Amino acid sequence: xxxxxxxxxxxxxxxxxxxxxxxxxxxxxxxxxxxxxxxxxxxxxxxxxxxxxxxxxxxxxxxxxxxxxxxxxxxxxxxxxxxxxxxxxxxxxxxxxxxxxxxxxxxxxxxxxxxxxxxxxxxxxxxxxxxxxxxxxxxxxxxxxxxxxxxxxxxxxxxxxxxxxxxxxxxxxxxxxxxxxxxxxxxxxxxxxxxxxxxxxxxxxxxxxxxxxxxxxxxxxxxxxxxxxxxxxxxxxxxxxxx
Amino acid sequence: xxxxxxxxxxxxxxxxxxxxxxxxxxxxxxxxxxxxxxxxxxxxxxxxxxxxxxxxxxxxxxxxxxxxxxxxxxxxxxxxxxxxxxxxxxxxxxxxxxxxxxxxxxxxxxxxxxxxxxxxxxxxxxxxxxxxxxxxxxxxxxxxxxxxxxxxxxxxxxxxxxxxxxxxxxxxxxxxxxxxxxxxxxxxxxxxxxxxxxxxxxxxxxxxxxxxxxxxxxxxxxxxxxxxxxxxxxxxxxxxxxx
Numbered sequence: 001x002x003x004x005x006x007x008x009x010x011x012x013x014x015x016x017x018x019x020x021x022x023x024x025x026x027x028x029x030x031x032x033x034x035x036x037x038x039x040x041x042x043x044x045x046x047x048x049x050x051x052x053x054x055x056x057x058x059x060x061x062x063x064x065x066x067x068x069x070x071x072x073x074x075x076x077x078x079x080x081x082x083x084x085x086x087x088x089x090x091x092x093x094x095x096x097x098x099x100x101x102x103x104x105x106x107x108x109x110x111x112x113x114x115x116x117x118x119x120x121x122x123x124x125x126x127x128x129x130x131x132x133x134x135x136x137x138x139x140x141x142x143x144x145x146x147x148x149x150x151x152x153x154x155x156x157x158x159x160x161x162x163x164x165x166x167x168x169x170x171x172x173x174x175x176x177x178x179x180x181x182x183x184x185x186x187x188x189x190x191x192x193x194x195x196x197x198x199x200x201x202x203x204x205x206x207x208x209x210x211x212x213x214x215x216x217x218x219x220x221x222x223x224x225x226x227x228x229x230x231x232x233x234x235x236x237x238x239x240x241x242x243x
Numbered sequence: 244x245x246x247x248x249x250x251x252x253x254x255x256x257x258x259x260x261x262x263x264x265x266x267x268x269x270x271x272x273x274x275x276x277x278x279x280x281x282x283x284x285x286x287x288x289x290x291x292x293x294x295x296x297x298x299x300x301x302x303x304x305x306x307x308x309x310x311x312x313x314x315x316x317x318x319x320x321x322x323x324x325x326x327x328x329x330x331x332x333x334x335x336x337x338x339x340x341x342x343x344x345x346x347x348x349x350x351x352x353x354x355x356x357x358x359x360x361x362x363x364x365x366x367x368x369x370x371x372x373x374x375x376x377x378x379x380x381x382x383x384x385x386x387x388x389x390x391x392x393x394x395x396x397x398x399x400x401x402x403x404x405x406x407x408x409x410x411x412x413x414x415x416x417x418x419x420x421x422x423x424x425x426x427x428x429x430x431x432x433x434x435x436x437x438x439x440x441x442x443x444x445x446x447x448x449x450x451x452x453x454x455x456x457x458x459x460x461x462x463x464x465x466x467x468x469x470x471x472x473x474x475x476x477x478x479x480x481x482x483x484x485x486x
Contacts, residue, residue: 003378008402012273019272029262029275030255036279040421135246159251178283180484224485231481238474238481241423 011039014081021080025111028103031077034156041177042194044234052229053193054201060153060173060189061093061205062217067151067171070095071124075102078155078195079112083119085199090121092206095153098124098145102158104137132164153202155195159183175199179230189221192230254282257324264323268354271346274320277399284420285437287477295472296436297444303396303416303432304336304448305460310394310414313338314367318345321398321438322355326362328442333364335449338396341367341388345401347380375407396445398438402426418442422473432464435473 021027128140155175159182174187184190264270371383398418402425417430427433
């Protein structure tokens with residue numbers, strides 16, 4: 001039990017929730033470590049949505065709205081943290097949702113699918129095939145889902161898979177708190193923000209952006225600006241840290 | 244299974260090892276998240292021992308050598324990552340070793356004690372009592388261990404407990420990759436380095452420092468310099484990140 005007077009109470013509560021999800025087999029144990037990594041970078045942007053991240057979220061909404069076949073790829077961490085938000089984003093963007101895991105097991109895929117459905121997500125299902133240019137099981141995806149997609153929103157993605165998707169000519173939007181990660185640097189658009197803050201923003205923009213405005217935004221993504229802004233923000237936090 | 248050609252193979256392997264330790268009940272699930280947090284900061288110092296961290300490790304050795312009753316406080320993460328290194332440091336420093344956990348259970352304390360003994364650590368044992376000025380079980384420690392210590396090396400410590408130990412007048416050395424954490428900022432001496440790199444360095448210095456030199460070093464700890472140097476290094480990494 002975390003005492004409520006602990007200064008990091010909220011953060012510790014999220015950790016406890018994720019630990020329960022791991023115990024239930026939703027989250028991989030490695031996913032817990034990955035979450036911690038994100039936490040640290042969130043700390044360095046002040047645990048709030050930066051102005052430039054909000055612009056990236058608006059651009060993400062535009063890309064999803066202008067896509068022919070938008071897909072949201074969901075892993076264990078995303079499902080554990082934000083199943084409800086995924087449902088709302090799906091409604092607003094009309095994207096397909098595919099469960100796609102780094103530490104893939106049939107059992108975990110099934111559990112995550114059940115959790116998402118419970119929150120009202122329509123989940124793409126079927127037999128995954130080795131369709132991505134990657135070794136091992138990480139090549140697996142659905143023909144009707146990620147393989148057919150032109151725009152993929154894939155929060156908290158592995159760097160290798162992000163690069164493979166890009167090589168296939170897909171537009172990849174990622175949500176990644178580490179602006180230096182291979183994922184952040186190889187995606188078409190990187191949102192440097194915490195998942196549960198980012199998703200509702202994208203959903204709001206999906207509901208409010210007009211068609212013309214969306215087309216205009218989707219045509220001009222300044223990916224490097226978003227990464228640079230995040231680095232500048234982190235340096236600011238480090239500079240004033242010991243004041 | 245992590246493919247060996249993955250660019251983050253080593254980091255992912257450590258995560259897998261820790262996941263196994265968590266499954267065995269050595270590490271708490273929350274400890275996995277805490278590890279990830281450290282990973283992020285290690286990334287920002289280039290995943291190597293900084294010059295200033297090496298100086299801090301030398302100072303830590305001096306403090307341990309000059310102590311009347313040095314104690315090393317070991318938690319699940321430390322045991323999982325570095326049980327063998329703790330044994331060697333104990334030999335070189337003659338410190339007592341106490342198992343002291345944030346997410347404390349009798350079972351986990353027992354498992355960690357067994358693991359440490361298996362690696363040749365002499366572990367302080369007995370009935371823990373509420374001797375620290377903290378709420379809940381986190382007040383528990385051994386009368387003959389942490390309570391009686393004048394110098395405590397406590398890697399990866401919680402901020403509250405670090406402050407409580409300082410209030411009791413103890414010299415607290417911590418190993419913490421986050422120079423901004425409450426632990427890092429309230430310890431007497433903070434080593435901003437990764438645990439498995441830091442411990443062997445301290446052990447080496449314990450074996451090579453002369454008595455006079457150790458006394459001189461122990462008398463003049465420039466704690467703030469160590470923290471500032473780490474922040475400067477992190478800013479450098481962020482500045483050159485997109486080059």
